[in-house]
Amino acid sequence: MSKQKPIHIISFLLLFVFAILPLILGFGFALAYSFGLIGGLNQGFTLDNWSALFENNDVVISFLYSGWLAIASLTLSVVISMAIAIFFHKKFSKGIYSYLVYMPLAFPSIVAAFFFAQFLGNSGILSRICYQLGIIDNIQSFPNLVNDQYSFGIIVAQFFLSLPFFTLLYTGLYQTERIDDYTQLANSLGAKNRQSIFRISIPILLKKSFPNIVMYFIFKIGAYEVPLLLGRSTPETVSVLAVRKLQKFNLYDIPQGYAVAVIYTIIILSLLMLVLKTNKNEYDI
Amino acid sequence: MFLQINHIQKKYKDKLVIQDVSFGLEAHQTLSILGKSGCGKSTLLKIIAGIEEQNKGDVFLNEKNISNINSNERNIVYLFQEPLLFPNLNVFENIAFGLRIRKLASADVEQKVEQMLESLELKDHDKKMPHQISGGQKQRVAFGRALIINPPLILLDEPFSSLDVETRATMQQLYKTIAKKFNITALFVTHDLKEALLMGDKISYMDKGLLEIFDSKKDFIEADKTGVKSEIEFWNNL
Numbered sequence: 223m224s225k226q227k228p229i230h231i232i233s234f235l236l237l238f239v240f241a242i243l244p245l246i247l248g249f250g251f252a253l254a255y256s257f258g259l260i261g262g263l264n265q266g267f268t269l270d271n272w273s274a275l276f277e278n279n280d281v282v283i284s285f286l287y288s289g290w291l292a293i294a295s296l297t298l299s300v301v302i303s304m305a306i307a308i309f310f311h312k313k314f315s316k317g318i319y320s321y322l323v324y325m326p327l328a329f330p331s332i333v334a335a336f337f338f339a340q341f342l343g344n345s346g347i348l349s350r351i352c353y354q355l356g357i358i359d360n361i362q363s364f365p366n367l368v369n370d371q372y373s374f375g376i377i378v379a380q381f382f383l384s385l386p387f388f389t390l391l392y393t394g395l396y397q398t399e400r401i402d403d404y405t406q407l408a409n410s411l412g413a414k415n416r417q418s419i420f421r422i423s424i425p426i427l428l429k430k431s432f433p434n435i436v437m438y439f440i441f442k443i444g445a446y447e448v449p450l451l452l453g454r455s456t457p458e459t460v461s462v463l464a465v466r467k468l469q470k471f472n473l474y475d476i477p478q479g480y481a482v483a484v485i486y487t488i489i490i491l492s493l494l495m496l497v498l499k500t501n502k503n504e505y506d507i
Numbered sequence: 508m509f510l511q512i513n514h515i516q517k518k519y520k521d522k523l524v525i526q527d528v529s530f531g532l533e534a535h536q537t538l539s540i541l542g543k544s545g546c547g548k549s550t551l552l553k554i555i556a557g558i559e560e561q562n563k564g565d566v567f568l569n570e571k572n573i574s575n576i577n578s579n580e581r582n583i584v585y586l587f588q589e590p591l592l593f594p595n596l597n598v599f600e601n602i603a604f605g606l607r608i609r610k611l612a613s614a615d616v617e618q619k620v621e622q623m624l625e626s627l628e629l630k631d632h633d634k635k636m637p638h639q640i641s642g643g644q645k646q647r648v649a650f651g652r653a654l655i656i657n658p659p660l661i662l663l664d665e666p667f668s669s670l671d672v673e674t675r676a677t678m679q680q681l682y683k684t685i686a687k688k689f690n691i692t693a694l695f696v697t698h699d700l701k702e703a704l705l706m707g708d709k710i711s712y713m714d715k716g717l718l719e720i721f722d723s724k725k726d727f728i729e730a731d732k733t734g735v736k737s738e739i740e741f742w743n744n745l
Contacts, residue, residue, distance in 0.1 A: 399594075400591070403587060403591055404591060404593060406558050406578070406585070407585070407587065407591050408593075408604070408608075409557075409558075409577070409578045409579040410556055410557075410558065410578055410579070410583065410584050410585045411579075411584060411604055411605040411608070411652065411653070411656060412579050412580075412582065412605055412608055412609060412656060413579055413604075413608045414579055414608075415579075417608050421604075421607075421608070422593055422595070425595040426593070426594055426595050429594070429595050
């Protein structure tokens with residue numbers, strides 16, 4: 223048996239103690255709490271908390287709603303940032319644009335959420351501009367863009383927060399994956415610009431960014447501040463639902479909050495497994 | 508002449524990369540272009556392919572001036588130094604690319620690609636992705652992808668430079684075979700003396716943006732600037 227170097231053992235121990243162990247303990251705690259094994263008001267193993275959680279569709283709706291918000295904002299970000307990378311990659315590789323694109327990354331989610339609440343609200347900045355320009359007659363005729371039934375405000379804020387990340391990702395990938403060379407080659411083989419974009423550039427960029435898309439989806443599905451400030455009280459996103467159950471007045475709801483966290487963790491781990499499986503190392507022979 | 512190049516000139520900012528290049532090439536012939544790095548040989552190929560635009564001069568193919576035609580309409584295939592197989596497509600689809608964009612019927616595409624795979628000895632690799640095949644196999648797929656659309660002219664920009672000596676020799680042989688089989692007209696750029704001699708029906712030497720075509724291999728060997736004599740001297744004195 224080969225002898226392990228001390229540095230390998232130490233690095234594994236550090237990884238285990240600071241990254242894996244807290245996750246295992248946290249997940250174990252949440253699982254035990256949800257089944258009534260620990261917790262001040264719990265009285266031993268029970269499935270009651272789980273069955274109470276599924277007595278109505280709130281949890282399922284929460285997960286679907288969170289998924290929809292993540293997909294909608296991600297789709298917008300991916301499509302627009304990819305278009306920027308394909309058509310304006312030279313502008314974003316140097317000069318003022320390459321600095322400006324970093325700006326939204328400096329905004330914490332909570333600041334972005336407050337900004338869009340102020341900007342898109344009925345009596346907000348956009349509404350006032352529209353009024354001054356004579357587009358609307360009064361404040362009431364401005365459409366509900368915040369706390370609205372279509373979650374427009376949340377999607378816009380999430381899009382604003384994720385656009386720079388994907389723009390940087392795709393402009394970088396455009397260079398490293400030599401999309402220009404592939405486009406020239408495709409044209410040389412007879413492809414029109416539209417054909418090289420849809421058959422070559424977009425599929426390559428999507429394939430290379432798939433793990434990032436899934437990771438960002440995971441990140442967005444757990445978003446808290448933006449949906450809390452810009453969303454309606456129902457439906458709630460998973461994080462908002464879990465925090466409400468954990469922190470509100472009814473202490474008997476706490477195990478249900480942990481049960482939501484357990485479901486969330488299982489879904490996220492499954493998605494991570496999918497990423498790891500599809501992102502197997504591609505190597506040249 | 509099948510391909511006629513008249514007084515091509517190319518500048519990048521103030522740097523004159525191609526000074527004044529004119530030559531002609533008969534159909535079904537391969538012209539080797541030997542030259543050091545930076546002498547303008549890749550730029551010349553890119554101008555002929557329509558990827559780069561010349562500052563002066565004209566390109567005629569089959570007596571038609573194609574200087575202002577888009578690269579996708581020239582039907583001239585430019586093969587890069589690396590095979591550049593589309594990483595999102597498997598071997599079969601890489602070869603089929605040119606046919607698919609021309610919207611050929613699926614049955615025709617399948618039949619043509621199968622034939623091409625057979626002649627390139629790649630039949631067992633059709634379902635593999637580019638990262639699953641070797642460098643030599645990738646280069647063969649790149650050839651197949653170019654040949655299947657039956658281009659009147661192929662431009663090869665040091666296509667074997669990234670291959671090891673043995674694979675390079677195999678690929679050179681394969682090129683000779685398929686050039687004969689498919690009646691290829693090609694410009695073959697290389698910085699390798701032996702490769703230039705082996706691959707071309709005619710040989711030229713490019714230096715500082717100027718191109719000289721030699722009437723015979725003997726003239727090429729005897730010219731001081733090509734470096735053949737000093738190479739022979741080196742081996743004789745070893």
